[in-house]
Amino acid sequence: MKRQKPRHEKGAALVMVLQLTVVGALMVGGIAFLVTSQTQHNFRTLRSEKALWVAETGVQRFMAGFRNDNDCVTKTISENNLNNTCTGYWLNNWIPVHDENNKVIGEYRVSMLPGNIPAKKIIKSEGKVYASKNGSTEINMVKRVVGAQLERFSLDNFAIASNNQLGGARINGGARIHGGIFTSGRLGLDAASTGIYNDYNDLNDNQNFQGYPAPVVAPRAEVFVYKDNQANPPPTPNGGVEIAAQADLGTSTNPLKGLHTDSSVVDPGTGGNPDPLTVGDSVVGNGEDTQVYADKRDHELPAVNFPDASASSQYMADRLAEAQTNGCVRNSPLVLDNTTVAAPGGAGCGSKFTYTVSGNTRLLHIQGPVFIYGNVTMNGLIQYTGQGAIFVIGSVTAVKGLEPLVPSDYPNNAALGIVASDDLSLTEGNGSSVKYAGSFFGNRNLNIEMCKIFGNIFGGKVNLPTTGTRPDVYVHPEVRSKVGVPMPDFENSTVTKAEWWEMYGRAAK
Numbered sequence: 320m321k322r323q324k325p326r327h328e329k330g331a332a333l334v335m336v337l338q339l340t341v342v343g344a345l346m347v348g349g350i351a352f353l354v355t356s357q358t359q360h361n362f363r364t365l366r367s368e369k370a371l372w373v374a375e376t377g378v379q380r381f382m383a384g385f386r387n388d389n390d391c392v393t394k395t396i397s398e399n400n401l402n403n404t405c406t407g408y409w410l411n412n413w414i415p416v417h418d419e420n421n422k423v424i425g426e427y428r429v430s431m432l433p434g435n436i437p438a439k440k441i442i443k444s445e446g447k448v449y450a451s452k453n454g455s456t457e458i459n460m461v462k463r464v465v466g467a468q469l470e471r472f473s474l475d476n477f478a479i480a481s482n483n484q485l486g487g488a489r490i491n492g493g494a495r496i497h498g499g500i501f502t503s504g505r506l507g508l509d510a511a512s513t514g515i516y517n518d519y520n521d522l523n524d525n526q527n528f529q530g531y532p533a534p535v536v537a538p539r540a541e542v543f544v545y546k547d548n549q550a551n552p553p554p555t556p557n558g559g560v561e562i563a564a565q566a567d568l569g570t571s572t573n574p575l576k577g578l579h580t581d582s583s584v585v586d587p588g589t590g591g592n593p594d595p596l597t598v599g600d601s602v603v604g605n606g607e608d609t610q611v612y613a614d615k616r617d618h619e620l621p622a623v624n625f626p627d628a629s630a631s632s633q634y635m636a637d638r639l640a641e642a643q644t645n646g647c648v649r650n651s652p653l654v655l656d657n658t659t660v661a662a663p664g665g666a667g668c669g670s671k672f673t674y675t676v677s678g679n680t681r682l683l684h685i686q687g688p689v690f691i692y693g694n695v696t697m698n699g700l701i702q703y704t705g706q707g708a709i710f711v712i713g714s715v716t717a718v719k720g721l722e723p724l725v726p727s728d729y730p731n732n733a734a735l736g737i738v739a740s741d742d743l744s745l746t747e748g749n750g751s752s753v754k755y756a757g758s759f760f761g762n763r764n765l766n767i768e769m770c771k772i773f774g775n776i777f778g779g780k781v782n783l784p785t786t787g788t789r790p791d792v793y794v795h796p797e798v799r800s801k802v803g804v805p806m807p808d809f810e811n812s813t814v815t816k817a818e819w820w821e822m823y824g825r826a827a828k
Contacts, residue, residue, distance in 0.1 A: 366448050366449075366450075366459070366461040367461050367463060369424065369425060369446075369448045369461075370425065370446045370447055370448045370461045370462055370463040371446060371463045371465070371821075372425075372446070373416050373424075373425035373426065373427050373446030373447065373448060374427055374444045374445060374446025374463050374464060374465045375444070375446070375465065376416055376427055376446070377414070377427035377428065377429040377444035377445070377446065378429070378442065378444045378465065378467050378469075378816070378819075380409075380427075380429070381429050381440070381442055381444070381469070382469055382814050382816070385440060385469055385471055385814050386471065386812060386813070386814040388805075390407070390409075391405035391406075391407055391408045391409060391410065392410075394437050394438070394471070394473070394800060394805075394808070395437060395800050395803075396431065396440070397431060397434065397440075398431040398432065398433050398434070401431065409429075410429055410430060410431070411428065411429075411430050412428060413426040413427070413428045414426060414427055414428065423452075424448060425446060425447060425448040425449075426446070426447055427444060427445060427446045427447075428444070428445045429442055429443070429444045429445075430442065430443050431443075432466065437473070437475050437796070437797060437799070437800040438470060438471045438472075438473035438475045438476065438796075439468065439469065439470045439471070439817075440468075440469045440471075441466070441467070441468050441469075442466070442467055442469065443464060443465070443466050443822065444464070444465050444466075444467065445462060445463075445464045445827070446462065446463055446464075446465075447460055447461065447462040447463075448460070448461055449461070462827075463821065464821065464822040464823075464827035465819065465820065465821050465822060466818075466819070466820050466821075466822050467816055467818065467819050467820075468816070468817045468818040468819075469814055469815070469816060469817065470814065470815050470817045471812055471813070471814045472621050472623060472809060472812045472813045472814075472815075473808055473809065473812065474501075474626075474775065474777060474799070474806075474807070474808050474809060475775075475796045475797075475799055475800070476498065476499050476538065476539045476540070476541070476794065476796050477498060477499040477500065477501050477775060477777070477794065478496050478497060478498030478499060478500065478538075478540075478772075478775060478776070478792045478793065478794035479496060479498075479499075479500050479501070479502070479775075479776055479777070479781055479792060480500070480501040480502070480625075480775070480776075480777040480778075480781070481501070481502045481503070481765075481777070481778060481779070481780055481781035482503075482625040482778070482779045482780065483502075483503060483504070483547065483549075483779060483780045484502060484503055484504030484505060484547050484550060484554060484780075485502050485504075485506065485780075485781055485782070485783060486764075486766075486780055486781060486782025486783060490506070490507065490508050490509075490513055490514075490515070490783065490789075491507075491509050491510060491513065491783070491789060493510070493512050493513060493789035494513055494783060494789035494790055494791070494792075495512070495513070495514055495516065495789075495791045495792075496514070496515045496516065496791075496792050497516045497517075497518060497519055497520070497522070497538055497540070497791075497792065497793045497794060498538045498540050498775075498792065498793065498794025498796075499538070499539070499540045499541045499542060499543075499576075499794065500515055500540075500542050500543070500544075501543045502543070502544055502545070502781075503544065503545040503546065503547040503558070504544075504546075504547035504550055504553075504554045504557055504558070505554035505555065505556055505557065505559070505560075505561060506542070506544045506559070506560045506561070507560070507561045507562075508560070508561070508562045508563060508566035508567070508568065508606075509561075509563050509566065510563055510565065510566060511563075511565035511566065512565075513563070513565075513566045513567070513789070514566050514567030514568065515540065515542060515567070515568055515569065515575070516538075516540065516567065516569065516570065516573065517537065517538050517539070517540035517569055517570075517573040517574060517575050517576065518537070518538065518570070518572075518573040519533050519534070519537075519538065519793060521791075522773075522793055526752055526771075527754075527771055527791060527793070528726070528754065528756070528771070528773045528793065529726075530726040530727060531726045531727070531729055531756070531773060532727060532729065532731075534794075534795050534796055534797060535797070536796060536797075537573075538794050538796070539576050539796065540569070540575050540576060540794070541575060541576045541577040541578070541579065542560070542568070542575060542577070542578050542579065542613075543579045543620060543621075544558055544559060544560060544579070544580045544581065544601070545558060545581060545620055546558035546581040546583060556584040556585075556586070556601060556603055557581070557583070557584065558580055558581025558582075558583060558584055558601060559580045559581065559584035559586065559601035559602060559603060560578070560580065560601065560602045560603070560604075561602075561603050561604040562602060562603075562604040562605075562606040562607060562610055562611065563604060563605055563606050563610075564604075564605035564606045564609070564610065565606070565610075566606055566610060567610055568602070568606075568610055568611045568612065568613070569611065569612035569613050570612055571612050573612075574612035574613050574614050575612065575613040575614065576613070576614055576615075577613060577614060577615045577616075577617070578600070578602070578611070578613040578615070578616045578617075579616075579617055579618065579619055579620055580600065580601030580602070580616075580618060580620075581601060581618060581620065582599075582601065582618035584601035584603070586598060586599050586600060586601050586602065586603055588607075588608075589605075589607060589608055594608055596616070597611070600616045601618070602616075621812075621813050622811070623809040623810065623811055623812055623813070624809065624810040624811050625779075625809065625810075626760070626762075626777075626807030626808055626809065626810065627762070627807075627810075628710075628738050628739075628740055628760060628762040628807050629740050629762050630712045630740040632740075634807060635710060635712070635738075635740060637805070638688055638690060638708075638710045638738070638804070638805070639690050639710070641687075641688045641804065642687075642688040642689055642690035642710065643690070645668070645671060645686075645687040645688050645689070646665070646667035646668050646669065646671065647664035647665055647667070647668035647671055647672050647687065647688065647689040647690065648664075648665045648667075648668075648689075648690045648691075648692075649663065649664055649665045649668075649689070649690070649691045649692065649693075650665070650692050650693075651692065651693050652691075652693030652694045652695065652696075652713070653691055653693065653694075653695045653696070654695075654696045654698070655674050655681070655683065655695075655696070655697045655698065655701060656681075656696075656697075656698035656699060657676055657681070657698070657699065658676055659674065659675045659676045660674040664689045664691075668689070670684070670686075671685070671686040671687055671689075671707075672684065672685050672686070672689045672707075680702065681699055681700065681701045681702065682701075682702055682703070682704065682724060683701050683702070683703040683704075683735075684703065684704045684705050685703060685704075685705045685706070685707035685708075685709070685735060686705045686706065686707050687707045687803065687804065688707060688708055688710065688804045689707060689708070689709045689710065690710045690712075691709060691710070691711045691712070691713075692712045692713070693711075693712070693713050694711070694713040694714050694715070694716075695709065695711050695713070695714075695715045695716075695739075696715075696716050696718075697715075697716065697717040697718065697721065698718050698719070699718065699719045700719045700720040700721075700722070700753075701717075701719075701720070701721050701722075702721075702722055702723065702724040703721065703722070703723055703724065703733065703735050704723070704724050704725075704728075704733055705733065706730075706732070706733065706734045706735075706801060706802055706803045707735065707736070707802065707803060707804060708735070708736030708737065708738060708758075708802050708803075708804040708806065709735075709736070709737050709738070710738045711737070711738065711739045711740065712740050713739065713740065713741055714739055714741040714742040714743065714744075714761075715737055715739040715742075715743045715744070715761075716743075716744045716746065717737075717744065717745050717746065717755065718746050718747075719746075719747070719753055720753040720754050720755060720770070721735065721745075721754075721755045721756065721757060722754055722755070722756050723735075723756060726756075729756055729773075729795075729798075730756075730774075730795060730797055730798040730801035730802075731801060734757065734758075734798050734801035734802045734803070735756075735757040735758075735802065736757060736758045736759075736760075736798075736799065736802040736804065736806050737757065737758075737759050737760070738760045738762070738806070738807060739760070739761050739762060739763075740762050740763075741761070741762065741763050741764075742761050742763050742764045742765070742766065743759055743760065743761030743764075743765050743766070743778065744761075744765075744766040744767075744768075745759060745765075745766070745767045745768070745770055745772070745776070746766075746767075746768045746770070747768045747769045747770045752771070753769070753770040753771070754770065754771045754772075754773070755770055755771070755772050755773070755774070756772075756773045756774055756795075756798075757774045757798065757802075758774045758775045758777075758798050758799045758802060758806055759772075759774065759775065759776050759777070760777045760778065760806065760807050761777075761778040761779070762778070762779055763778070763779045763780070764778055764779060764780050764781075764782060765777065765778030765779075765780070765781045765782070766782045767781075767782070767783060767784065767790050768784050768790075769784060769789070769790065770790055771790060771791045771792075771793075772790060772791070772792040772793065773793045773795055774793075774794070774795045774798045775794060775795070775798070775799065776792065777807065
């Protein structure tokens with residue numbers, strides 16, 4: 320006989336079924352919620368990564384323009400000089416990024432951050448993506464912001480740059496170079512009180528450049544010595560440095576930022592147990608163990624082309640066009656001595672280029688580019704005002720100095736550049752404390768005698784004096800940009816991303 324279940328047992332079973340149903344429903348709902356949340360999280364993570372990629376697109380575009388000096392990104396661009404009249408100006412604007420089907424997948428906006436070095440730019444790049452966009456309303460927008468410090472390999476930080484081995488093959492007794500050097504063949508430092516330094520020591524002494532403002536930034540001195548493949552016979556070392564026991568290559572307090580040489584130099588070091596740091600660094604001589612201070616030593620030599628400012632070069636053609644726009648083209652040689660010269664920059668130049676003599680004061684005023692066909696001779700100490708550059712098809716010889724009328728104006732309000740398609744000579748006449756302040760480029764040769772330089776000296780071959788008082792050269796890394804006219808620089812240059820960081824909070828706004 321079957322025994323019937325009590326009513327309360329049937330009710331208990333129903334309650335259990337209901338409980339299991341509720342638990343199952345909750346589990347299904349929880350799983351669905353988790354799946355949905357994870358999906359949303361994945362979508363947001365994907366959008367976040369895309370936003371970072373879009374921000375990096377802005378960085379890469381700026382780098383390309385900075386490398387090639389185009390796309391409205393010039394060497395002189397800064398937070399306060401945005402070049403916003405350039406055709407195709409894009410900075411500080413949201414720029415869309417499209418996929419292969421021309422669909423907008425995001426936008427970037429690049430802006431400048433404060434910085435003081437023309438060859439170094441600090442930027443902020445914002446990238447944003449969204450699910451859809453209705454007018455100005457962006458649905459499910461995600462934004463990420465990055466900062467980057469970009470550095471362009473430029474002549475700005477070099478006190479001396481020579482496309483060939485330095486004339487005399489050495490920086491000889493008493494010469495002091497405060498700033499970087501770019502050269503080839505053998506770089507020799509052969510005596511006491513001779514050296515290459517990463518400081519402005521003694522800049523403000525009376526015999527140097529007292530009254531001139533010191534540059535805002537340190538020299539950032541680096542030495543680059545390439546192998547000379549044309550010299551016959553080749554120098555020894557070829558692509559390296561030979562340093563005497565009393566000479567200096569940096570100091571312990573202010574070491575060079577870098578020492579870069581050719582790896583083919585035979586350099587076993589000195590002594591029976593040489594310092595491993597000195598073996599293979601392509602520095603030889605009695606001072607290689609004790610007189611070399613550099614943050615890094617390597618054989619990393621950028622593959623760049625030295626500037627070409629020959630008479631038929633594209634560079635000089637571009638400067639001629641700018642000078643024509645400025646109205647300052649002279650078709651004959653020019654001599655500046657103890658007599659006022661009428662219209663030294665051509666009939667149409669007017670007050671943009673003048674030369675007046677009053678008593679013992681010989682005053683040159685320049686504004687913008689001036690182009691001259693024929694040799695230029697500057698006799699006696701000449702002082703200048705204004706900012707601009709003289710481009711010469713021929714040679715330039717300056718005797719007795721070239722300085723701003725007001726030293727404290729240099730270079731923010733007074734800066735001069737001179738470019739010669741042939742030779743440029745900075746001489747001392749019969750004095751020993753002659754000074755030149757500016758940026759100077761001799762496409763074939765740049766010759767200097769017993770004088771002092773505050774700026775840069777560059778040339779196909781830079782010839783230093785081999786006798787008499789040796790020159791002191793102080794780099795000014797800003798003078799070339801302050802001239803206001805493009806000065807010769809490396810072609811096919813490189814831009815590196817020295818620093819990169821993500822920005823949050825107020826910094827990202």
